[in-house]
Amino acid sequence: MALAPTTTAPATESSRPTARSRAPLLKPLTRQTLLYLALAVIIVVQFLPLIWALLTSLMTPQETTSIPATLWPAHPTLSSYIEALQGDIGRYYLNSIIASLVSTLVTMVLATLAAYAFARLRFRWKRLALLFVVSLSLFPPFSQVIPLYMMLQGVHLIGTLLALIIPYSVFGLPMAILMLMAFLQEVPFEYEEAAALDGMSRLGAFVRVVLPMIIPGLFTTAVIVFVGDWNEYLFALNYTTTATYTLPVGIVILSQTEFTTNFGVLSAAMVMSVVPLVALILLLERRIVSGLTAGGLKG
Amino acid sequence: MATIGAPLLQVKESSPRGPLERREERLAWLMLLPVILALLALGVYPVLSTLWFSFQQGGSFGLGTTSAGLANYLRLLHDEQFWSALRFSLLYSLVTVCGQMLCGTALALFANRRFRGRWLARAAILFPWAIPTATNSVIWAYMFNDQYGLINSLLEHLGLLNPAHPIVWLGSAQLATLLIYVLAIWKANSLVALLVLAGLQGIPEEVYEAARVDGASRWQILWRVTLPLLRPVLLVTLILRTIESLQAFDLISAFTNGGPGNATQNLGLYIYLQIQQFGDFGYGSTIAVVLTAITLLFIVLYMRTLLRTSTR
Numbered sequence: 036m037a038l039a040p041t042t043t044a045p046a047t048e049s050s051r052p053t054a055r056s057r058a059p060l061l062k063p064l065t066r067q068t069l070l071y072l073a074l075a076v077i078i079v080v081q082f083l084p085l086i087w088a089l090l091t092s093l094m095t096p097q098e099t100t101s102i103p104a105t106l107w108p109a110h111p112t113l114s115s116y117i118e119a120l121q122g123d124i125g126r127y128y129l130n131s132i133i134a135s136l137v138s139t140l141v142t143m144v145l146a147t148l149a150a151y152a153f154a155r156l157r158f159r160w161k162r163l164a165l166l167f168v169v170s171l172s173l174f175p176p177f178s179q180v181i182p183l184y185m186m187l188q189g190v191h192l193i194g195t196l197l198a199l200i201i202p203y204s205v206f207g208l209p210m211a212i213l214m215l216m217a218f219l220q221e222v223p224f225e226y227e228e229a230a231a232l233d234g235m236s237r238l239g240a241f242v243r244v245v246l247p248m249i250i251p252g253l254f255t256t257a258v259i260v261f262v263g264d265w266n267e268y269l270f271a272l273n274y275t276t277t278a279t280y281t282l283p284v285g286i287v288i289l290s291q292t293e294f295t296t297n298f299g300v301l302s303a304a305m306v307m308s309v310v311p312l313v314a315l316i317l318l319l320e321r322r323i324v325s326g327l328t329a330g331g332l333k334g
Numbered sequence: 335m336a337t338i339g340a341p342l343l344q345v346k347e348s349s350p351r352g353p354l355e356r357r358e359e360r361l362a363w364l365m366l367l368p369v370i371l372a373l374l375a376l377g378v379y380p381v382l383s384t385l386w387f388s389f390q391q392g393g394s395f396g397l398g399t400t401s402a403g404l405a406n407y408l409r410l411l412h413d414e415q416f417w418s419a420l421r422f423s424l425l426y427s428l429v430t431v432c433g434q435m436l437c438g439t440a441l442a443l444f445a446n447r448r449f450r451g452r453w454l455a456r457a458a459i460l461f462p463w464a465i466p467t468a469t470n471s472v473i474w475a476y477m478f479n480d481q482y483g484l485i486n487s488l489l490e491h492l493g494l495l496n497p498a499h500p501i502v503w504l505g506s507a508q509l510a511t512l513l514i515y516v517l518a519i520w521k522a523n524s525l526v527a528l529l530v531l532a533g534l535q536g537i538p539e540e541v542y543e544a545a546r547v548d549g550a551s552r553w554q555i556l557w558r559v560t561l562p563l564l565r566p567v568l569l570v571t572l573i574l575r576t577i578e579s580l581q582a583f584d585l586i587s588a589f590t591n592g593g594p595g596n597a598t599q600n601l602g603l604y605i606y607l608q609i610q611q612f613g614d615f616g617y618g619s620t621i622a623v624v625l626t627a628i629t630l631l632f633i634v635l636y637m638r639t640l641l642r643t644s645t646r
Contacts, residue, residue: 077458166637175602
């Protein structure tokens with residue numbers, strides 16, 4: 036689309052005196068300026084917390100606790116990052132990475148199998164099964180958190196990372212299945228028919244023909260599932276001990292116990308917890324948007 | 335075109351006839367088995383167990399409880415803190431979901447225009463979704479800290495605030511509640527914007543073209559064409575956001591932790607207080623059952639909306 040419809044609109048409107056619109060009064064240049072002004076405001080508002088954390092993380096301890104607050108680090112230093120990584124934060128980081136990566140992997144394997152069945156195979160009670168999966172994902176985690184704690188406690192997993200990996204792997208499933216189904220439904224059926232003519236089994240065609248075609252979709256889904264696990268808080272808060280705190284839990288607990296002394300370290304931890312996600316978003320913005328809308332479920 | 339739950343709508347029922355179809359059906363259930371079993375064990379069983387726990391009392395952290403009959407539910411009736419938490423949950427959902435729908439739709443309409451740097455607008459829209467809710471709340475709490483915070487400092491630099499009398503943002507029930515609303519709207523704009531954006535992209539250009547030929551102004555096109563066509567998407571988004579808002583926990587827990595006093599305590603925080611601080615799994619479960627029941631209303635609504643769209 037070479038010509039933006041927004042710039043052609045005023046011309047049409049001005050030729051019709053009956054149309055009430057202020058648009059023709061503004062010159063295209065002013066419109067453009069307003070547009071970018073709005074864009075600037077949106078960017079500042081959306082990124083403000085991250086920018087503030089970034090600035091604070093580069094400040095010296097004196098600067099972070101000065102009154103009134105220092106707005107710009109005069110002597111930028113990375114000492115907060117070093118302190119964070121050498122202290123407990125480093126361990127929380129590792130916990131978050133392990134828990135999120137393993138859970139995402141398990142979720143993806145199980146969800147891919149299920150999504151293929153839902154998207155491609157014919158069987159009875161399919162709708163019911165899918166409704167079951169979807170509706171379960173909408174239940175409040177509070178309806179599950181207590182008995183799950185008892186179950187995990189019963190097998191002595193509380194305080195290990197498995198106490199997070201097990202629930203995360205399961206609770207990521209519905210969203211992942213819906214997203215993968217959307218990607219699978221875009222693959223033309225003819226490919227599987229051709230594979231069948233070549234003597235491949237259904238499963239063989241799925242693994243060797245269909246899966247390679249939805250690799251971008253698999254990747255997108257994995258990213259979204261990963262973000263969900265990385266950001267999870269309620270289960271992590273209930274099922275971890277100091278040794279297995281994840282990043283969000285560690286940061287909140289640090290903030291509630293040592294809030295006044297450690298702004299810089301805290302901010303460094305926050306920046307480090309956000310940066311991988313921001314990088315993924317900037318790289319995969321378009322794919323993530325389409326993936327999220329197909330799944331269209333959870334925050 | 336991606337609409338919410340689109341995969342669900344494309345699913346067709348069929349019953350197997352020949353041996354080939356029966357083999358296909360067997361394969362399907364084999365592939366579904368792990369997921370179904372996992373969801374039954376870690377999804378359905380806990381929900382039922384929570385229901386059972388709501389009829390238990392005493393004990394500590396779920397051990398050594400005895401049957402309570404309806405005692406927990408009767409206790410709810412006279413529990414002032416429960417009613418205040420319920421009130422907060424409902425009001426919070428009402429205000430923040432309305433705010434999210436308005437701001438999210440506006441953002442989507444903006445990002446749907448064609449201009450250089452549109453990807454930047456979309457990335458900016460996406461950002462609050464990706465930042466961990468709990469971590470983000472800590473940053474906000476720091477920004478609104480009365481002494482070292484960015485906001486007071488900015489106001490002081492602009493000469494709008496006397497440094498000797500800082501605004502104690504999180505110390506006042508009204509201000510803290512207001513900030514939670516702002517934060518919640520800021521945080522979940524993204525999701526509304528994403529879903530609406532997908533809906534917008536599904537409206538063919540010819541529709542706008544036709545409206546313009548008929549002499550409709552931009553404003554008229556928005557109200558008479560765009561928004562009515564978005565209705566199904568908006569409806570589903572509204573329901574999903576409501577479900578999610580009723581379950582809020584991370585955002586408030588890490589921001590005010592229910593304070594000052596219990597001014598910003600919602601149902602989630604109250605459940606957490608019961609189970610973690612008092613180890614009262616019975617009463618905690620009872621409140622969780624209430625929360626689930628409210629959510630269930632909206633889940634049914636969601637399913638009905640989806641199914642009605644699909645039969646059309």
